Amino acid sequence: MLGLKDMSHELPKAYDPSVIEERWAEYWVRERLFDVATAEGTQEGVKKFTMLLPPPNVTGRLHMGHMLNQTEMDILTRWHRMSGEVAMWVPGTDHAGIATQMMVERQLASEGTKRQELGRVAFVERVWEWKGVYGGAILDQMKRLGASVDWGREYFTMDDRLSIAVKEAFVRLHEQGLIYRGAYIVNWDPAIQTAVSDLEVEHEERLGKIYHIRYPLADGSGSIVVATTRPETMLGDTAVAVNPDDERYLAVQGKIVRLPLSGVNGGPDREISILTDDWAKPEFGTGAVKVTPAHDPNDFAIGQRHGLPNLTILDETAHVLLPGSPYHGLDRYAARTKIVEDLKEMGLLVDVKDHTLAIGLSQRTGVVIEPRLSQQWFVKIQPLADKAIDAVDKGYIKFTPDQYRKTYDEWMKNIHDWCISRQLWWGHRIPAWHCAACAKITVARETPEVCEHCQSKEIVQETDVLDTWFSSGLLPFTVFGWPEKTPDLAAFYPTQLLVTGFDILFFWVARMIMLGSHFMLDVPMPDGSKRELKDAVPFREVYIHALVRDADRQKMSKTKGNVIDPIEVVKKYGTDAVRFTLASMASPGTDIAFSEERTDGYRSFANKIWNAARFLFMQVDRAKEAGVAVDLTKLGTALKDVEGAPLETRWILARLGAAAAAVDASLAAYRFDEAASAVYQFFWGDFCDWYIEIVKLRLEFGEGADLAATKTALTTLLAVFEAALRLLSPFMPFITEEIWHAFYDGAAPAKSIALTRFPRTEDVAGDAASISAMEVLQQMIVTVRGLRKEMGVPEKEAAPIRVFAGNRVVALVDDNADLLRRLARVSEVEFASAALTGDGARSTADFDVAVVYERQIDVAAERERLTKDLAKFEKGLAAAERQLGNEAFMAKAPAHIVDGLKKQAAETKMLHDKAKTALEALPSA
């Protein structure tokens, strides 16, 4: 399947992701590597990691937000899987009622027809056809990105089994008295002509006008002035309300008003009364409110309280519906203009003021929402919300970041009943039948033959469909077979985690919590015991991630044209680089300003990994030629066997263990940025920059070389590298898979690196002492390199150095002289018996070091540097001394802080004195 043999000899110099990624993406899906059998989930004692993919709309195309979401989920899933857990990530798509219907309607429009001409049945068929052709696009994109989901469990929210579950849920809620139908004011989208829920309305501050209109009293004794932002609705006024305590209006309470412009067919204007209601606030507008019960939720409430008639004067398309009126048939805004003009002409327009108001726009179509009185289905939400509040309050569901718990709580506590009916054709049709004979409703799981109330056969099914979020809110249990008591449901519910953006916190997350807490309480636990709320919740944890913005922090939108297509970026830099970018920028609290420059940097990282692999493969080839063969089955042992091993071996193993521990801790806290930075730092900073450079010394194959030592060094090198690949693999699955297979050259111990074990500290030997010793050595090497450069020692030339150091460092330098020679280009090391000053000597806390070389330095520059150093030390010293002289500090600060400061002060003083001596030793200019 792979050209492995070729690879190990002829890896191209630069890594080219395009040639390998598609191959592995297909391989992972074809081999079904990430499908989980139900039996695996029922094993005793095995930890499970179950998670649902937030189902993208079938109409969707993958955007950066999806990619961030999927990258995070994939990293977590791969990490859990490699940690020995049963890791199951369930994918699917959402039928997305409005979005999909609009998409197909647009298609019909381009063919010169419309859904009404097709009829409901043909239209729905047409949508299914559309879904068949275009619906899979987003999941195909997901496959290309290597998401390690369980494709065997892929679902669509309109699948038969899910439709049955949706019906069941609806019927049960109805039976429990939690679903009702009635005429209420709802948010009406006049473009697509359906009701939408409160959440589907977006508010936008806009500058509008507020109109003060004079309504004359019928008895001619005067008038009352009302204030409104929507003058066209006056046609539907059925009262005027004033506050009972408003002294200005005491005299007109109960009087009759003649409503201007309301006459039809040339008849007289309607008469309405002035009533009192607390809702009218004296301080707002004129203190008098026109009441339009059919077109405003507050007015509706007033109407209910006072038994006012509801007069609907706008139709489904927001055109005036008032036959016989001159305004009949006008669009709402045209009507507004004309009414204002007419009022002005009649002298009834008292005032027009600028007024900013939050206008409601339909999330899907962008048109202004028209509050409209209509028959709709609602879920009585309070009983569900109570459980959902409880579940989070009691800690059964944990939010990360924690601040969202509060957001959730606030919303849940102010929740309104949920309008779940939509006047669409695409969706789950409400399982209710209206009776023509008795006008009552039959709600049933199966299509009924007769009306359950009067046995009439004259029944027709409700034409409304359910809000898409109703079905997706059930997913955490319906995907596992609910209402059936399936093994899947027993094994995998509740899921562990939900990863999503805050934009669907209320739409989806909150609904899942409400519906899960409600329905699953009735499902016994696998052992037959009663299920408690803590096990009825749909997931244990919710991780809310940030929004991906463009490099200028602008929200990506089609209208702005700043949408970054992840597939394009992936083509340019490789999936691994884009994944790594998203992971490393996924810090809590801030949105992600996606920058290609950053991605470019991580492409370099991939290239670095690639070239490290090339280096290793070359060494393996050299070894083979020298007759040294490494046993790849012994790599695990190599990670633990440090008996008599050189410093760098013990050090890199300690670093590897630390990196693994850091990744574990970070991912457990959803700190993808920290985890990414830990692996990056380990691989590039520790492994490549230091370890490989040191190992180059050890790999001697020539005459008289100690081949046994070479073999040991090479084995450790390979072992660390192989472990590093596993460490990197959740973040960069493609390049690690490719190199890992090449590494084993057809004899890989598993079908995929994703199925191997994630490195754990307990798998790796390593001691803290090796880290601190190595740090001293690194510091010394860096210092010598700096000195060489200052003194103008040519790059290729080795120079002797002098070292003055304590015992610890003497032994360290002595033992690792070859390392110094190689990495700092030192020819010989001479130990000094006294502190070194002048002559380009440099000091640290642990040692003094000087490069012995004829100075070619710029004296002026050196003086400048030393002067600067001196000033820095003086400042530090003064600060430390001031602090140490502070009695309050000495009395109150903990001992280790005081000791630390004392030590620091002593060191600073030493460095200060040396810098001073060195400065004085410089020849005068």
Next chain:
RNA sequence: AGGCGCGUAGCUCAGUUGGUUAGAGCGCUACCUUGACACGGUAGAGGUCAGGAGUUCGAGUCUCCUCGUGCCUACCA
């Protein structure tokens, strides 16, 4: 109208319970085409942590205020 964030190096961002001299990547400067890698190596420069006040022995970190900025929720005509 309420609520939640953010403001740290030229840019993008880290900075865990307050504790020794505030970090990373990119960019920048200098040197290096060294047999893994120029998508590279080595060494550097660069920050009064938005501003002010307070608490504390000690504040990037806690409190308050101001300024700037982003978002969420909401039935004020």
